[in-house]
Amino acid sequence: MLSTLIKRFRRFPFFSLDKRTWLKNVIGQEFDKGRSVVMFYVDIVKLTDVEYRYGDSSAKRVLQIFERILPAVSRQVFEIKGNILAIQKLWGDDFAIYVSFGATVSEEDCRMLSIHFQEVAEKQLNRHVSFVNREDLRVHIGYAWLPGQDIVKEMYTSVKHAVHMAKYGITSEKYTHVTQFHKLLAEENVQMHFMPIIHLPDGGALGWEALARGPQDSPFATPATLFTYAEETDTVFRLEHICRKRALEQLRYLNPHEKLFINLDPRAIDDPFLLRGKVFSLLEQYGLNPHNIVFEITERHAITNYAVFRKIIEEYRKKGYLIAVDDAGAGYSSLESITEIYPDFIKLDMSLIRNIDADPIKQALLETIVQFADKVNCKIIAEGIETESELRTLMDLGVVYGQGYFLGKPDRGMAQVSGQAMNFLRFMQEKRSNEQVEPIIFTPAMTEILAKTICVEKHAKVRRIHEIFEQNKRIESIVVLEEGEPIGLLMRFQLYQILGGQYGIALYYDRPVAQIMNTNPLLACKDDKLEEVARRAMARDAHHLYDVVIIIGEKNEYIGIVTVQSLLDKMASIKLELASSANPLTGLPGNVQIERELNQRVKQKVDQMVIYCDLDHFKWFNDRYGFEVGDQIIVRTASLLKEAAKRYGSGTDFIGHIGGDDFILITTAQCADGLGAFISDAFTPYFADIYAKRRMEDGEVLSMSMAGVYIQPGMYENAEAIAKQAAVMKKLAKSYAGTVFIKDCEFPFEDRLRLQG
Structure with missing residues (x-):
């Protein structure tokens, strides 16, 4: 029997996989002739059913x-x-038929040949099968082109391709769509749209999420259908690989502080293109680094082996990439993924965000997630924001980043926040600014906690940086300079993390430090306020949270560094000092802080106004109605001064409580009149309820005398000289009835001399 079959099929040999070299050579010769090769896959439909119904011998027959x-x-x-x-x-019962065609064979030709083969094969098969009580046997057929680039690999992938086509039926619409889908993959005909992810406090772009789109006039125009076909044809890895390549082509449009968010299916995470490919040369070409790329681990498919998954994720981290957990809260393994992956970002699924403004349960859940994220130094991104009310609620709950159609729709380019959303975010920004009633207090300049570190030029090799760290165990950072100006930073732990990867040394050791440095370090001027620098430092990404702050001079030249630890230590010291010297009744800075602030202000190069505020007839009210009413008046006065500074101040105003019923307010010369006018107008209404409860006697009315001392650069040497002039002006102000505001600059110079005398 076997010898008969061999003779019969001498022209069309059957062979096993160990003969694939022979077939590879045959196919290769056809490509050398300029011909096309198509593999047709055929099998008998449900042959196992024949075995179950009629027995093994019938199936073999x-x-x-x-x-x-x-x-x-x-x-x-x-x-x-x-x-x-x-x-x-x-x-x-599965067979592959390899056919060589001329260069003119088309998709439609292959389709019609497949239909013809199916008809002939089924007719011949059913004519020869003799057992009774059966339905006609049917034949599946599918086909796939071999591109001719890697023939052995294509022999395998073409079978997978053709099998998927065959199971739908050669004449069905689904078959046509599957054929089109495989053509899409072969041509890599995928477009990427980019959706902005917005920093809600100021409306700036954190980055963009890359979203895949198929050809517009095709069944694959939406991501849902595109990836549905990828699932059905088992080509998810291939499709995602194409999407990532397309997304990374847009790196050139990123600024150093912006990020590109790319989806990464857990089943397709070990992509050599990302771990060992040319991505790093692209980043170097555009002056970026792996921190500009965030991989979103989608939860649409559960992670089955976290031990292996974590190991791969660690490889990404060692390269410097950032990680986000996508679709958190969508009903899969959100908490497990977060605890196992330790992401830099958590992206909340739109199902949690939808109508959150009207759902107290969702609000309570989100509030808990935000608190959790703060504790583990992770950033929250709310997805699917579609209304102003949703956005307002999210901001009230402390969400810092968001994306959605209300903020900006996906587009081919790097889309920006929509005009409607930007107007709303500006309104919220102004509202928050107005609600900041606490005065700015004195803190030392950055130079008081300045430290030094080693600096290198941007062309220095990574090998040299490693040697410096090894030779200087006490330094944790190296600043990268270009013509004396800092352009980058590299921390010790970040270098070791990169070099500790499987290919770290081979990839980077002999490359310039500019390729792996942080190209967007936090810079601060030497005269910046310490508390503002501390706020900016603690708002950074978790990966850079403890990077040093680089201090620069007036011409952007490098001066030194400040560590986060020294920042926090100094802030703690200041808070302790404030707590010990602040007035216990109003909480405002006391005399120690006031004197320090005045001495600092006289050194500044701007015109300022120091306003001394003294309540008139306060002692009478305090003696007449008791300390409780007196304390109420003092607290109310502090609130009035805060409101005045909030509405008409410069934003850098200082309010202090000298003691008793004496206060001080320091503002710019331009804001002084507005402040004085508001306090004069609002003073009596501010205490109306106190008046209403008590009968005034002897015509005593509570009022305030405000004495302004104008400060120009070089006019006063210290706080004592200012206090001396203020005492004269305060005495003059008290000579007027009611609430008044007088300024020494309104009097001729001779009159001021006379007043001082």
């Missing part, structure tokens, strides 16, 4: 008949347009 008729049917059909190279038995 059907297969033998099919093997016998296959060469003749193949020759009858395919040699109309091409030449049969070989017929390969794959497994069971």
Whole structure:
């Protein structure tokens, strides 16, 4: 029997996988001739059903008949347009027929040949099968082109391709769509749209999420259908690989502080293109680094092996990439993913965000998530924001980043925040600014906690940086300079993290430090306020949270560094000092802080106004109605001064409580009149309820005398000189009835001398 089959199929040999070299050579020769090669996959539909119903011998008989008729049917059909190279038995009842065509063969030609083969094969098979009480046997068929670049690999992938096509039926619409989908993959015909992710406090772009789109006039125009076909054809990894390549082509449009968010399916995470590919040369070309790329680990498919998954994630971290957990709260393994991955960002699924403004349960849940994220130094991004009310609620709950159609729709380019959303965010920014009633207090300049570190030029090799760290165990940072100006920073732990990766040394050791440095370090001027620098430092990404702050001079030249630890230590010291010297009743800075602030202000190069505020007849009210009413008046006065500074101040105003009923307010010369006018107008209404409860006697009315001392650069030497002039002006102000505001600059110089005398 076997010898008969061999003779019969001498022209069309069956062979096993160990003969694939022979077939590779045959196919290769066809490509050398400029011909096309197509693999047609065929099998018998539900042959196992025949075995269950009629027995094993009947099923074997059907297969033998099919093997016998296959060469003749193949020759009858395919040699109309091409030449049969070989017929390969794959497994069971599955066969691959390799056919060579001229260069003019089309998709429609292959489709019509497949339909013809199916008709002929089914007719021949059913004519030879003799057992009764059965339905007609049917044949599946599918096909796939071999591109000719890696023939052995294509012999395998073409079978997978053709199998997926065959199961839908050659004449069905789904078959047509699957064919189009495989063509899309072959041509990498995928476009990327980019959706902005917005920093809600100021409306700036944190970055953009790359979203895949198929051809516009095709069944794959939306991501849902695109990835549905990828799932059905088992080509998710291939499709995601194409999407990532397309997304990374847009790196050139990123600024150093912006990020590109790219989706990464857990099943397709070990992508050599990302871990060992040319991504790093792209980053170097555009002056970026891996921190500009955030991989979103989607939860649409559960992670089954966290031990392996964590190991791969660590490889990404060692390269410097950032990680986000996507679709958190969508009903899968959100908490497990977060605890296992330790992401830099948590992206909340839109199901949690939708109508959150009207759902107290969602609000309570989100508030808990925000608190959790703060504790683990992770940033929250709310997805799917579609209304102003949702955005307002999210901001009230402390969410810092968001994306959604209300903020900005996906577009081919790097889309910006929409005009409507930007107007709302500006309104919220102004509202927050107005609500900041606490006065700015004195803190030392950055130079008081300045330290030094080693600096290198941007062309220095990573090898040299490693040697410096090894030789200087006490330094934790190196600043990268270009013509004396800092352009980058590298921390010790970040370098070791990068070099500690599997390919770290091989990739980077002999490359310039500019390729792996942080190109967007936090810079602060030497005269910046310490508390503002501390706020900016603590608002950084978790990966850079403890990077040093680089201090620069007036011409952007490098001066030194400040560590986060020294910042926090100094802030703690200041707070302790404030707590010990602040007035216990109003909480405002006391005399120690006031004197320090005045001495600092006289050194500044701007015109300022120091306003001394003294309540008139306060002692009478305090003695007449008791300390409780007196304390109420003092606290109310402090609130009035804060409101005045909030509404009409400069934003850098200082309010202090000298003691008793004496206060001080320091502002710019331009804001002084507005402040004085508001206090004069609002003073009596501010205490109306106190008046209403008590009968005034002897015409006593509570009022305030405000004495302004104008400060120009170089006019006063210290706080004592200012206090001396203020005492004169305060005495003059008290000579007027009611609430008044007088300024020494309104009097002629001779009159001021006379007043001082």
